Amino acid sequence: MMTKCNALFISALVLFSFGCDDDDNPKPVSQANPSIYVLNEGPFSAGSGSISQIDLSTNTVFKDVFFSRNGFPAGAILNDFEIIGNQYYIVSNLSAKVEVASVFDWTSTATVSGFSSPRAVADLGNNRIGVSDWGTNKMYILSSTGNTIIDSVSTGSGPEKMVVLNDNILIMNTGGFGLDSTLTVINRSDLSLKQNLTVGDVPNSARITPSSLWVLCSGFSDWMDPSKDTPGRLLELNPNTLEILRNVEIPLSIGHPADLIYNANNASLYFLSNTYGGSIYSCPIANPSNFQKVKAGGYYSLDWDPIRSNIIAGNPLSFAESGWVIRLSANNTLIDSIEVGLIPTDYIFR
Secondary structure, eight states, rough: OOOOOOOOOOOOOOOOSSSSSSSSSOOOOOOOOEEEEEOOOOOSSSSSEEEEETTTTTTTSSHHHHHHHHSOSSSEEEEEEEETTTEEEEEEETTEEEEEEEEEOOOOEEEEOOOEEEEEEEEETTTTTEEEEETTTTTEEEEETTEEEEEEEOSSEEEEEEEEEETTTEEOOOOOSSOOOOEEEEEEETEEEEEEEOOOOSEEEEEEEEOEEEEOOOOOOOOSSSOOOOOEEEEEEOOOOEEEEEEEETTTTOOOOOOEEHHHHEEEEEEEEESSHHHHHHHTTTTTTTEEEEEEEEEEEEEEETTEEEEEEEEOTSSSSSEEEEETTSOOOOEEEEEEEESSSEEOOO
């Protein structure tokens, strides 16, 4: 199963009253302002990604706060970023590095190399940070005090997102350029392997709800012979034992789903209908097989803003121009649409 790549998905968006700072070297606004930071993947083969800041207090978009502060880009093909402690950790897949920046002003504080094809980053606790790597089928362990690689553990094929739950680290093995259907479960304390848990073809995202862990699998997509495609699955797991409680098939008529989120306001799960861009679907936790289309389109990323209880989705348009993000209220009403950078793919809410 290949990773997200550049493909053409276009959907119309409504322009609201957000403005862009057109200064060639704008400074990021105060970190105290309510903001959404958007990780823009950037072009697939050449060029750099960017990090946009949407200042919700002034309705202003700053195009690239990292470049503005440091004079160089965060990297090429930006896949994931997280706040861990007082640092931003930014995963650059094509540049094979993790860029570290101050949470206070985006000043670069370290560059961590030694990866092959890094994909995602997670806080493992005890001053340890996990970075999954497609190229080596490993999760590397960084020290957050020295920002160096101190250890690694083997995973399945194509490891991506990681979830820390109780004393477990669950790593979603998407299969890389092949097929995998497992979660690698690592003991959080000593990094030993607990088990490889079979869930469904191409597990890609997970969300913790008040009583469960939900895992979304996109199903296998055979580019040469679609008749060999397998459907996606939505699974509910006991958060303590990891026992599978419910296993719901997502029909191929919807697509190969990705980017699971949890809307706490209406106790529903949301996802995109396709890994490479699709419509937004939802289902209530009480009846997870009741799939409803929330908004049609070619969205490439989906997230939940826990501060403002909003849904945010990124639309890359042609994958060769500035993308847009939309915000939906918790009851699925469109709030606004905002122009950002090339291929919006991940979000931090402040």
